[in-house]
Amino acid sequence: MLTNAPRGTKDILPDSVGDWTYVEEKIRDICARYGYKEIRTPVFEHTELFQRGIGEGTDVVDKEMYTFLDKGGRSITLRPENTAAAVRAYLQNKLYADNALTKLFYIGSMFRHDRPQAGRMREFHQFGVEALGEESPAVDAEVILLAVNFLKSLGLSDLKLSLNSVGCPKCRPMYRKALQDFFRDKLGELCKDCNDRFERNPLRILDCKADADKEFMKDAPKVTDCLCDECKAHFDEVQRYLKDVGVEFELDPRLVRGLDYYTKTAFEIKYAPLGAQSAVAGGGRYDGLIEEIGGNPTPAVGFAVGLERVLLALEKQGLLPEHASPTEVFVVALGEEARLPAFQLLEKLRDAGLKAAMDYAGRSMKAQMKQANKSAARFAIIMGEDEIKESVVMLKDMEKSEQQKVSIDDIVNKLITEVKGSWKHCKE
RNA sequence: GCGGCUUUGGUGAAGUGGUUAACACACUGGAUUGUGGCUCCAGCAUGCAUGGGUUCGACCCCCAUAAGUCGCCCCA
Numbered sequence: 001m002l003t004n005a006p007r008g009t010k011d012i013l014p015d016s017v018g019d020w021t022y023v024e025e026k027i028r029d030i031c032a033r034y035g036y037k038e039i040r041t042p043v044f045e046h047t048e049l050f051q052r053g054i055g056e057g058t059d060v061v062d063k064e065m066y067t068f069l070d071k072g073g074r075s076i077t078l079r080p081e082n083t084a085a086a087v088r089a090y091l092q093n094k095l096y097a098d099n100a101l102t103k104l105f106y107i108g109s110m111f112r113h114d115r116p117q118a119g120r121m122r123e124f125h126q127f128g129v130e131a132l133g134e135e136s137p138a139v140d141a142e143v144i145l146l147a148v149n150f151l152k153s154l155g156l157s158d159l160k161l162s163l164n165s166v167g168c169p170k171c172r173p174m175y176r177k178a179l180q181d182f183f184r185d186k187l188g189e190l191c192k193d194c195n196d197r198f199e200r201n202p203l204r205i206l207d208c209k210a211d212a213d214k215e216f217m218k219d220a221p222k223v224t225d226c227l228c229d230e231c232k233a234h235f236d237e238v239q240r241y242l243k244d245v246g247v248e249f250e251l252d253p254r255l256v257r258g259l260d261y262y263t264k265t266a267f268e269i270k271y272a273p274l275g276a277q278s279a280v281a282g283g284g285r286y287d288g289l290i291e292e293i294g295g296n297p298t299p300a301v302g303f304a305v306g307l308e309r310v311l312l313a314l315e316k317q318g319l320l321p322e323h324a325s326p327t328e329v330f331v332v333a334l335g336e337e338a339r340l341p342a343f344q345l346l347e348k349l350r351d352a353g354l355k356a357a358m359d360y361a362g363r364s365m366k367a368q369m370k371q372a373n374k375s376a377a378r379f380a381i382i383m384g385e386d387e388i389k390e391s392v393v394m395l396k397d398m399e400k401s402e403q404q405k406v407s408i409d410d411i412v413n414k415l416i417t418e419v420k421g422s423w424k425h426c427k428e
Numbered sequence: 429g430c431g432g433c434u435u436u437g438g439u440g441a442a443g444u445g446g447u448u449a450a451c452a453c454a455c456u457g458g459a460u461u462g463u464g465g466c467u468c469c470a471g472c473a474u475g476c477a478u479g480g481g482u483u484c485g486a487c488c489c490c491c492a493u494a495a496g497u498c499g500c501c502c503c504a
Contacts, residue, residue: 306504
């Protein structure tokens with residue numbers, strides 16, 4: 001028990017940290033190009049922020065939050081997502097004062113108490129983007145492009161971008177009502193889940209696995225037919241922007257976002273081979289959120305990407321780069337007298353910028369040579385009594401199996417030129 | 429939160445109701461006293477997720493718990 005990480009959490013071990021930093025580099029690179037600046041918000045916030053921001057009645061708020069009372073009796077929640085927190089920080093720090101449009105991105109841990117599965121952790125990592133203060137559909141398009149191009153920059157293919165509009169506070173209630181009117185006399189034919197959804201979120205009935213194939217489904221009213229003029233115009237514009245830059249997408253009138261704050265544009269990027277957890281990125285516009293949290297009415301768009309899902313996809317497609325950082329020099333010390341001088345030399349090599357290693361266990365020469373071999377070091381430096389007496393060192397080229405005596409005063413410089421030379425050689 | 433499947437050493441794994449739990453890789457040591465990669469030899473699970481139970485006896489049977497995984501739900 002003591003030696004087990006809590007359920008749904010995972011250590012990112014040295015061998016895979018490189019995968020994460022690789023992805024993070026891609027994130028920072030593309031965000032810089034699109035003009036998004038990093039923000040880091042606390043891992044926990046006041047519970048109420050999420051209750052108000054995400055919405056009571058959502059699964060995330062009602063059953064998935066890690067909530068506890070702190071010692072001052074305040075209700076605190078580990079963030080289940082970062083949009084509400086980013087908006088809170090935006091308001092608290094008056095970021096709107098600098099620019100009409102504030103563009104932020106974040107990378108970090110999120111927490112949801114769900115049943116774990118591959119691609120669904122209790123602590124998971126998201127990269128997300130928020131563009132606050134602009135209502136133009138061009139920003140919707142920009143944000144979507146950023147998501148798409150991020151995934152493309154990693155080399156991922158077979159991704160599907162789905163697009164929808166979920167309307168605004170003016171037209172969504174009308175659509176809800178239209179759906180309820182449509183389904184009211186069909187409740188008997190719908191599954192149990194859909195009967196629950198009828199009141200809570202009738203939009204979800206549309207993509208119910210059990211009922212989706214029912215004959216009457218195709219006669220159900222579509223969101224896009226019920227949008228108000230403003231939402232419709234906005235949605236058309238978003239599509240135009242995307243088409244203009246040649247992004248492929250699919251309209252999915254059944255795409256619904258689970259969080260209350262979404263308005264107008266909703267989108268999702270899926271990678272089907274991930275199975276039940278195929279949604280790699282999701283987002284949309286949330287024009288009502290900022291006011292909900294206590295700011296002036298401010299339009300905004302954003303998305304979040306699930307990083308462990310991205311990593312799973314990269315692994316499936318064999319797109320993870322090699323990131324070995326091999327030892328360049330291995331120091332072999334023979335006998336008690338050689339240990340201190342060898343350690344000194346090791347330090348000089350490292351100080352000179354070389355990746356140097358040695359054995360500390362005082363093992364046999366053979367064992368040390370084996371280690372040198374395993375470390376993949378191109379060079380071994382051998383120091384024994386004889387060498388120390390002469391103030392020299394044996395420099396062995398492990399690839400060529402050649403060795404030569406080098407004065408201890410020259411060894412660092414010689415190695416630097418050798419190692420640089422072999423680098424150059426590798427590149428050519 | 430619901431249902432299915434899985435769980436043997438550092439890793440991949442074979443295996444049987446009954447004395448010493450295959451095999452491979454990895455690891456450690458050795459094969460002339462100061463030289464690696466190949467080869468050979470040796471060592472390496474008092475234990476088969478955990479806790480109970482059935483049995484003369486269980487890693488193999490039963491129950492519970494945990495973790496993983498697939499699907500549902502939800503979402504990234």
